[in-house]
């Protein structure tokens with residue numbers, strides 16, 4: 001228990017971010033929406049898991065939230081009486097939106113990466129090369145046949 005909270009404090013100072021435990025740990029803003037009172041430890045666990053996954057998927061604001069909560073365990077949060085806006089929690093742990101984040105991430109990995117771009121240009125280069133070789137071959141044939149035809153007369 002004490003080790004966990006020490007770890008949390010350490011990472012908080014390390015990232016230069018302090019958590020105001022009295023405010024929603026997700027947005028750290030006081031909105032008109034009331035925060036959830038005394039969340040269950042299961043909720044802490046679920047939230048931490050979701051945040052971890054979403055931040056690894058580079059999912060927008062959750063990256064920052066995860067950074068802020070880095071090193072915090074569900075016990076730390078329980079001890080600190082961490083709380084949040086219900087709507088944000090529901091969004092963060094929403095399976096559909098997590099799946100969307102996964103899809104987005106995979107899409108970004110497969111299209112945004114250099115590797116696939118290189119594949120395209122390689123393919124283009126290969127086709128160009130083939131066309132070039134074909135052309136070269138063709139013109140060589142042409143030259144040869146021209147030579148054969150005109151050779152006798154032009155070479156003295």
Ligand SMILES: [Zn+2]
Pocket residue numbers: 024025026027028029084085088
């Ligand atoms: Zn909030």
